[in-house]
Amino acid sequence: xxxxxVELNPHDLEAHLxxxxxxxxxxxxxxxxxxxxxxxxxxxxxxxxxxTIQRLRQILFGPRTxxxxxxxxxxxxxxATAPEANPATAEGNGPLEKALPKAEPGPKSPGHGRxxxxxxxxxxxxxxxxxxxxxxxxCPECQKGKVYPHKTPALLVRLVGQAPIGGTxxxxxxxxxxxxxxLFTAEAPEGVGSxxxxxxxxxxxxxxxxxxxxxxxxxxRLQDSVGIPLPASTQWEIVxxxxxxxxxxxxxxIRQAAQGEVLHNDDTTMKVLALMPGSHQDLAETSxxxxxxxxxxxxxxxxxxxxxxxxxLFFTGRKHAGxxxxxxxxxxxxxxxxxxxxxxxxxxxxxxxxxxxVANCLAxxxxxxxxxxxxxxxxxxxxxxxxxxxxxxxxxxxxxGMSAQQRLRFHQERSGPLMDPFEKWLQEQLSERKxxxxxxxxxxxxxxxxxxxxxxxxxxxxGAPLDNNICERALKKAILHRKGSLFYKTENGARVxxxxxxxxxxxxxxxxxxxxxxxxxxKHTEExxxxxxxxxxxxxxxxxxxxGGSVDSG
Numbered sequence: 001x002x003x004x005x006v007e008l009n010p011h012d013l014e015a016h017l018x019x020x021x022x023x024x025x026x027x028x029x030x031x032x033x034x035x036x037x038x039x040x041x042x043x044x045x046x047x048x049x050x051x052t053i054q055r056l057r058q059i060l061f062g063p064r065t066x067x068x069x070x071x072x073x074x075x076x077x078x079x080a081t082a083p084e085a086n087p088a089t090a091e092g093n094g095p096l097e098k099a100l101p102k103a104e105p106g107p108k109s110p111g112h113g114r115x116x117x118x119x120x121x122x123x124x125x126x127x128x129x130x131x132x133x134x135x136x137x138x139c140p141e142c143q144k145g146k147v148y149p150h151k152t153p154a155l156l157v158r159l160v161g162q163a164p165i166g167g168t169x170x171x172x173x174x175x176x177x178x179x180x181x182x183l184f185t186a187e188a189p190e191g192v193g194s195x196x197x198x199x200x201x202x203x204x205x206x207x208x209x210x211x212x213x214x215x216x217x218x219x220x221r222l223q224d225s226v227g228i229p230l231p232a233s234t235q236w237e238i239v240x241x242x243x244x245x246x247x248x249x250x251x252x253x254i255r256q257a258a259q260g261e262v263l264h265n266d267d268t269t270m271k272v273l274a275l276m277p278g279s280h281q282d283l284a285e286t287s288x289x290x291x292x293x294x295x296x297x298x299x300x301x302x303x304x305x306x307x308x309x310x311x312x313l314f315f316t317g318r319k320h321a322g323x324x325x326x327x328x329x330x331x332x333x334x335x336x337x338x339x340x341x342x343x344x345x346x347x348x349x350x351x352x353x354x355x356x357x358v359a360n361c362l363a364x365x366x367x368x369x370x371x372x373x374x375x376x377x378x379x380x381x382x383x384x385x386x387x388x389x390x391x392x393x394x395x396x397x398x399x400x401g402m403s404a405q406q407r408l409r410f411h412q413e414r415s416g417p418l419m420d421p422f423e424k425w426l427q428e429q430l431s432e433r434k435x436x437x438x439x440x441x442x443x444x445x446x447x448x449x450x451x452x453x454x455x456x457x458x459x460x461x462x463g464a465p466l467d468n469n470i471c472e473r474a475l476k477k478a479i480l481h482r483k484g485s486l487f488y489k490t491e492n493g494a495r496v497x498x499x500x501x502x503x504x505x506x507x508x509x510x511x512x513x514x515x516x517x518x519x520x521x522x523k524h525t526e527e528x529x530x531x532x533x534x535x536x537x538x539x540x541x542x543x544x545x546x547x548g549g550s551v552d553s554g
Contacts, residue, residue, distance in 0.1 A: 260304030
């Protein structure tokens with residue numbers, strides 16, 4: 001007999017969990033809460049008809065690498081050729097391991113050893129004079145030459161542990177008159193300031209929460225264990241107040257992103273308790289104008305490339321990625337032509353109000369062949385090795401610093417001869433019934449065939465990217481936050497998170513120091529409000545020099 005399904009809204013579930021906290025204790029409560037959240041997430045996935053068992057395994061246990069050499073279990077012999085129509089391989093009989101030879105272990109990837117001393121750009125630098133020598137002294141060894149300063153000093157690194165948010169207690173000496181009772185307190189040292197939490201405190205909390213996915217309650221426990229308490233509620237008050245002061249920088253990022261030549265966009269699911277079904281906040285009370293029947297909540301990521309710089313933006317709410325892109329493009333200068341937009345083939349990623357030259361993600365199409373490579377080894381070998389050559393060409397273009405036009409001609413000369421027979425092969429698989437259309441391979445072929453023009457835009461339009469990987473990597477910021485903190489409580493909390501994620505990830509894309517950047521924005525809120533364009537991650541240091549502020553070498 002089938003058990004009846006019990007429906008619980010988020011607030012009822014939270015209430016049950018809170019009652020269990022006393023009986024289970026904090027460690028048991030956290031484990032139970034994680035289990036309940038996982039069950040709810042899996043239930044949501046299983047209700048989606050597009051979720052396959054293989055996809056579910058990837059979500060639960062993590063995706064395996066999609067490198068061609070790993071998927072095919074062999075090293076390449078060169079450019080792939082179209083496989084012959086073999087009934088055994090076309091229908092996927094036999095595992096891939098039997099069809100292909102075993103790969104020899106390759107060389108160990110570089111870059112996984114110890115960090116050099118020059119990598120510690122945020123460390124304090126302390127110059128140490130030689131104990132006996134000065135420039136011009138006679139050489140102690142040969143007694144004939146003279147010593148001079150070497151261009152690079154010897155570097156010695158020493159690391160110490162400390163709390164993320166440090167603290168100093170100033171014990172101000174006090175005197176009291178034994179006759180009148182008047183108190184006399186020492187003055188605070190110069191530079192102490194009037195605020196308990198300075199700008200660096202807000203920067204560190206924002207980096208840990210929105211840059212590294214560390215929830216407020218975990219930071220609270222960490223701080224308490226090192227003797228510097230920092231309640232979760234206080235952390236929120238600090239970042240919320242800080243967000244209000246640096247809002248102009250976020251708005252300027254949006255304005256400049258709208259002028260980009262290439263815009264990538266995508267979205268991922270997110271939880272905002274105030275917007276979830278069954279919450280006390282009615283749908284009509286939300287700040288967004290969306291379809292009344294929509295109940296999903298998403299975080300959209302947009303990465304805009306402009307003049308060689310990359311800007312990352314995040315927006316959380318009921319709007320899809322295409323609707324958020326529309327809001328961004330409303331700030332685009334009218335004299336600019338339509339930008340190149342890179343996304344996957346979902347219609348919700350497209351803007352309905354603004355024109356764009358749309359390109360689809362080649363990596364997304366390729367991934368469908370990766371998923372069925374074990375069942376259809378030979379056809380997938382041809383597809384993956386062909387696309388590998390295309391990606392190799394794109395990497396060469398980047399290494400050689402080609403302009404957009406040079407890169408276009410390079411792809412037309414090198415990738416075009418690969419893609420033309422590839423397109424013909426795709427057509428033949430379905431038209432000549434070499435592949436079952438409803439099979440996994442047939443679905444992958446149909447997807448690539450139906451979106452061929454947008455998938456190969458890089459062969460016709462200068463500057464068109466191959467894939468949307470940069471946006472998918474950006475969305476990992478939101479996914480990391482979702483895994484660590486599970487949800488936002490309110491729309492305002494989500495907006496604060498979007499602001500900090502946008503500023504932090506834009507700094508990281510441009511190799512700027514986000515901690516230093518957030519700190520300087522807080523110190524110069526008045527100048528930021530007047531000229532936000534001078535306080536972007538790529539030019540704020542020059543602005544600091546101009547206004548006479550200090551510049552951190554990190």
